[in-house]
Amino acid sequence: MNTWAARLDNPLSARLRDPATSGYAGILLAAFAAFLAIPPIEARTVTWPILVGVVAAVLGIWTVTRGRRRLGWGAVAAGVLGIALGILATRSGTGNLQSVFDATLVAQTLGLATPLVFGSVAGIFSERSGVVNIGLEGMMLMGAFWGVYGADKGGTWAVGLLVAAAVGGLLALVYAYFAIHLRSDQIVGGTAVNFLALGITGYFYVQLYNNNPIPNGVSLLPNVRIPGLANAHFFGQAIGDLNILTWASFVLVIAAFVVLFKTPIGLRIRACGEHPRAADTVGINVYVVRYGCVVLSGVLAALGGIYLSEGPQGNGTFIFNMTNGRGFIALAAMIFGNWRPAGAFGAAILFGFSSALALKLQVYSPQAATLFQILPYVLTLIAVAGVIGRTVPPAADGKPYKKQ
Amino acid sequence: MTDPGPSPSPEQAAQTGTLAAALAVKQRAGGFMVPLATVVLAFLMGGVVVAATQHSVHKALLAYQDIFRGAGLNWIFHPTTNILNIASYNLSQTLLQTTTLILTGLAVAFAFRCGMFNIGGQGQYFVGLIVANWLGVDLAGLSPLPHILLAIAAATLAGAAWAGIAGVLKATVGAHEVITTIMLNWIAIWVGEWLFGDGGPLQNSTQQFVPVSNNVAKSAQLPVFWGTQGFQGLDIGLFIALAALVAFWALINRTTLGYEVRAVGFNPDAAAYGGINVKKNLIRAMAISGAFAGLAGAVDMLGYLYRFGQLDIPVSQVGFLGIAVALLGRNTAIGTMLGALLFGGLLYGTTHGLNATSVIQPELAGNLTYIIQGLVVLFVGADVLILYVWNSRKRLRAQRLPKTAAAPEEAAA
Secondary structure, three states: OOOHHHHHHOOHHHHHHOHHHHHHHHHHHHHHHHHHOOOOOOOOOOHHHHHHHHHHHHHHHHHHHOOOHHHHHHHHHHHHHHHHHHHHHHHOOHHHHHHHOOHHHHHHHHHHHHHHHHHHHHHHHHHHOOOOOOOHHHHHHHHHHHHHHHHHHHOOHHHHHHHHHHHHHHHHHHHHHHHHHOOOOHHHHHHHHHHHHHHHHHHHHHHHHOOOOOOOOOOOOOEEEOOOOOOOOOHHHHHOEEEHHHHHHHHHHHHHHHHHHHOHHHHHHHHHHHOHHHHHHOOOOHHHHHHHHHHHHHHHHHHHHHHHHHOOOOOOOOOOOOOOOHHHHHHHHHHHOOOOHHHHHHHHHHHHHHHHHHHHHOOOOHHHHHHHOOHHHHHHHHHHOOOOOOOOOOOOOOOOOOOO | OOOOOOOOOHHHHHHHOOHHHHHHHHHHHHOOHHHHHHHHHHHHHHHHHHHHHHOOHHHHHHHHHHHHHHOOHHHHHOOOOOOOOHHHHHHHHHHHHHHHHHHHHHHHHHHHHOOOOOOOHHHHHHHHHHHHHHHHHHOEOEOHHHHHHHHHHHHHHHHHHHHHHHHHHHHHHOOOHHHHHHHHHHHHHHHHHHHHOOOOOOEOOOOOOOOEEOOOOHHHOOOEEEOOOOOOOEEOHHHHHHHHHHHHHHHHHHOHHHHHHHHHHHOHHHHHHOOOOHHHHHHHHHHHHHHHHHHHHHHHHHHHHOOOEOOHHHHOOHHHHHHHHHHHOOOOHHHHHHHHHHHHHHHHHOOOOOOOOOOOOHHHHHHHHHHHHHHHHHHHHOHHHHHHHHHHHHHHHHHHOOHHHHHHHHHHO
C-alpha cells in the first residue's frame, strides 16, 4: 500500500495503471449498476444494469490478472450483485420503488446511522489506544436509560445529554480500571460491562419508574432545520431537518479524524495502541492516554445511546435492553471501517441504510425486512475473513501494558 | 489434572498473554477460594444495591432469603418428592435452568481450554433450538426413541457447524473468534426472528398472526421424571447434561484430543513445535464447543419448551450466562456444574420463584441476576488482583529467607 505522499508524487497516468484503481472502479461501477434501476434515474430495462455490471465484472477480472486477487474477485462479486439487484428493481413496480427510494430514506439512513457513528468512533478511540471495547453495547444502554432519566428529572434534553455522558464515562472508568490497572482480560471485562449495564438499567428502570412507562412529554433532542435547505426540493426532506445529534455525528467523524491523525495527541494515542513500550520509552504516559481514551469512549457511546431513547425514534421512552445489538453493530462498523473514522462512518451509513431499507420494506414484505437486518453482520464476517481487503487492528489492541 | 510440559511461573504465563495461560495461573493461584470470594463479593455488592434502593439492610437480607426460597433451595431442610410442595416445585424449575446452563457453560469452557473465547454460545444455542424444533415438529410420526435421538443429534451437529464457522475462520485467515462469534450470534438471532415470525417457515400453522412455532410432536418430547409432562416437569435432559459433564472431563483429561487442545491453549507455538496440528485443533475445539451449546438448545426444546416464539428470543440470555458459569467454574467440569447450579438458582429464584408476598418484586430481582452476573464476570476476569494477593504471600516468605535461597524457589513456582 502506498502512502499518501508517495501517491501524490506519482503522475496521474501511473495511478491509473495501478491495479487497485481498476478494482475500486469495478466496485463503484457495480454499485452504479444497481443504482441505475432505482429513482431518481430509474431505468426500466434490464439492459443498463446488466451492461454496467458486466463492465464492473470485467474490470474485476482484469484486476485479478494483474495481481490484486482479493480486490478483483470482490469487484466481480459486486458486479454480479449489482446486476441481480438491478434486475430485481426493474421487475418491481414503479410505484413501490418510488415509495421506498425517496428523500426520507436518506433522512432515515442518517438517523439510524447516528448511534452507530457515535458507537464506532467511541470504539476507535478506545482500540486505537490499545484497549478492546466489547462493552460498547453496555455503555450505549447506560446512555439510553440515564439520558432519558436526566431529561425527565432535569426538565430539558441538555441535562439528559450531560447525565448520559457522565454515566457512560463512569462505567467506562470502572472498565478502564480493570482493563488497565488490574490488567484483567479485556474481552471478559467488556462482557462484564454489558451484563452490568443490562442489570443496572433494568433494575433502576423498575425501581425509579415503578415498572410504568416513562411519562409522556419528556424534553426530546431537537431537530435542527437548515433555513435555506429545508424547503429545497429533494434535499429539504433528505438533510434539511436532521436531529441535533445527527449533525453532531458528522462533526464528530471529522474531529476524530483530525485528532487521531493530524495532532500530536493522536500520534500518542496511536503509539500506545501500536507499541506501548516504545511510547513509554519516549515519555508518553501509556496509562494516562489509555484511561483518557476509554473514558472518552464511554462518553461517546453513551451519547450514541441517548439518541435511541431521546431521539426521533425513541420518543422519550426506555425499553429493557433497548440497544438490542446496536453496540455490536457499532463494533462491526469500526472493524469494517478498519479502525478509521471515515471508514467507520461509511460502514455506519451502509448499516444504517440497510436498516432504513428494512423499515421501508416492512410494508411490502415483513420477512424480507427481517432478513435484511442480518446484512451488517454478514458483511462484517466477510470483512474479517479478508475476502474483500483485510482489516488490521492496532498491533497492541487488547494487550494489557505493564510498566517495567 | 496434568499440565502438558513444564509449567511457566505465574508471572511468565500472565505475560505470554494467551487466555488459557492466564486462566491456568488462576487455576493454581487460589483453588476453590477465589471463585467463592468472587461470588461472596458479587452478592455483597448486589445486596448493597438492594439495601440502598430499598433504604433498608434488613430488606436486602430478606430479599436474598426470598431468592433462596424462590430457587427451591430450602427443599434440603425438608426434602420431599411431592411436586405439589412449593419448595420441591421451585427446585425442579431451578434444575431445569441448571441443565441448560451446564451445557452452555461447557460450551464456553471447552473453547477456553483451547485458548479461545466462545462468546457465541447464545447463537449456537438458538441454532440448536431451531433445528430441534424443526425436526421435532416435522418428523411427527416417528417412534419416540429414533425421533428424539435424531433431533438431538441434528441440533448438536448444527451447533457444532455454527461454531465451526468461527473455528475455520480463525484457523485459515486468523479472524478473531470473539468478533466472528458475536456476528454469528446476531445472524442466528435474526434468522430465528424470521423463522418464527409472521409468515416464517417455522411459524405455527393455526394462528396466522401469532409469531410462535408449532409444538414439537409428543414423540420428540423428552420423558419427565419429576413433575408433570407439559407443565415444565423436570425431564431427563438433566441426566444428558450430567453425562455431558463426564464426557467433557474425559475428553479434556483422558484423550489425545484433549491433550492437544490444552497444549494449543497453553502455547500454540510450542504445540506446533511438538508436532500438534494447531489449525486442526482450533477448528475441532470450536466445533465441540458449539456442539455443547447446540445440545443445550435441543434439550431445552425437547425437554420443556416444546415451542419458541419471536418474543422469547431477546429475553433468552442462557448462552451469555454460560460465560459467567464457565469463568466461575474455572473451565473445569465440576466447577461448571457448581456455577450452573448457582446461576440456575439465581435465574429462577429471582424471577418466577418470587411471588406477591416477596420483599422485592420479581421484575426488580430479575435484573439483580444480571447485576450479580456482571460483577462475577468482572471480578473473575481480574486475575492480577488474585495474583497480587497470592504472590504477596510468597513475597513475604521470600523476604524472611536469605536471597540466594529465595531465587530457586521463585523459578520453580
